[in-house]
Amino acid sequence: RLPSLVVFDLDNTIWTPELYTLRHIGGYHNAGSPGPIAGKDVWLLNGAFDALYELATHPRWRDTAVAVASRTNKGNWARRLLCDFEAAPGVSLAEVVPFQEIFTGSKEAHFANLREKSGIEYSDMLFFDDSRDGRFGNCEPVAELGVLSAHTPRGLRPECWRGALEAFAALADKKGADQPAEVVTGDGWVASQGAGMGRILDFTGTSADSSARGRVAKWNEDSNYGFVTLDGESKSKQVFFHASAFISSPFQAPLKVGQAVEVELGKDARGRPACLKVAPLAGNAGNGESQEKGAAASSGGADDSVVNLPCFSMNMPFAGLVAHGFKTLETRNSTVFTGLEGKKVLLHVGRRTYPDGGKHRQILLQPPPSDDSFAPGRASREWTREWAREWAQLDEVQVGELTSLPKGFKRGQVVALLEVGETVLVPNAAERSDPWIERHACASGDAMGRCVTPAPAET
Secondary structure, X not given: OOOOEEEEOOEOOOEEOOHHHOOOOOOOOOOOOOOOOEOOOEEEOXXXXXXXXXXXXXXXXXXXXXXXXXXOOOHHHHHHHHHHOEEEOOEXXXXXXXXXXXXXXXXXXXXXXXXXXXOOOHHHEXXXXXXXXXXXXXXXXXXXXXXXXXXXXXXXXXXXXXXXXXXXXXXHHOOOOOOOOOOEOOOOEEEEOOOOOOOXXXXXXXXEEEEEEEEEEEEEOOOOEEEEXXXXXXXXXXXXXXXXXXXXXXXXXXXXXXXXXXXXXXXXXXXXXXXXXXXXXXXXXXXXXXXXOOOOEEOOOOOOOOEEOOEEEEEEOXXXXXXXXXXXXXXXXXXXXXXXOOOXXXXXXXXXEOOOOOHHHHHHOOOOOOOOOOOOOOHHHHHHHHOOOOOOOOOHHHHHHHOOOOOOOOOOOEEEEEEXXXXXXXXXXXXXXXXXXXXXXXXXXXXXXXXXXXXXXXX
């Protein structure tokens, strides 16, 4: 049994940081231009991306509507970010979320509008929000309406998504039963605050005690965990964190020992002290790794041989294709490379494999097109000169090599240095489907983003 309407809060639920904290961004006063850039100033939480990707692509959700309900006073920014972020290749969040209630006031007003516009009753809705109760609480007043409300104090994480769906199904099965249902799922969700569907789901072991600053003392890349030494504490007193707690932007360097971080302290599921969130502090990465987003520059420190570069992350197999110099085009629905034209950036290999159903392999194995009307250097496409390569026929063995990382590298590492070219807007999917563009983007035209940026790896 699935909900008929899934509703998400925005700030600290599906993306971070909260928009009201971005006072350094131009246009802050009236939420105008230029505003924050998706994937650079604001980024999706991993669990939220997984949930939204599922909602956008899995057929079991075809009869479920999706909404956002946010009290932010940066509504213009929020709506633009929904258009810029992708839920799936070529599919913006705005396309997945047809119901958008984004205005200051109360969540009760948001949900009254959602019920009226969607025709869906509160008991058939599922709501996710990082704020539970109190003056700025959202879960409590929404639960009182009869909506099953999932409290996600650390943002929407995979276990939150799975647990809330299990709880919704369990409570829906017991609708009309004589005894009110008490739900505790295998992932630790506890249903409280009322009866029936009007409950709050609390994920145990995630309550925050306080925030603090410190430095990464240890980091085990293979096991995905580490320890932080807090400022003012003994070096022997270290606090554990898992890699899933690390909040990073695609333009931030990978985690390093010595990196300055801000953490949210609390307890893990077993009641032990732990960092629930670990966020890098800009400009202080440790070990010569810069967190700053900007042009390459000398560190200006004692070792002038150290160079600071922006860094973005890409999952396999596409990171391998870029590292081998085959994939030379980046396509996004947002202008994440604005300001980096002509500059060099580092490519970090993500830990996940992006599921495209093997489409990239089909494209790589295609023979050269018989029609060369879009051959590199055509007058209307002078920009193709920057990225086009000679079309070589590939076999399965060669494709396997290109979609693997170069020898000596593994996931989680920086693997290549790229030179960013000028971003070109190609809004027409038919034009993006030209075989030359598909070949060098390693993606089909309908799966690409509208913003096409040459970013070949240096050889």
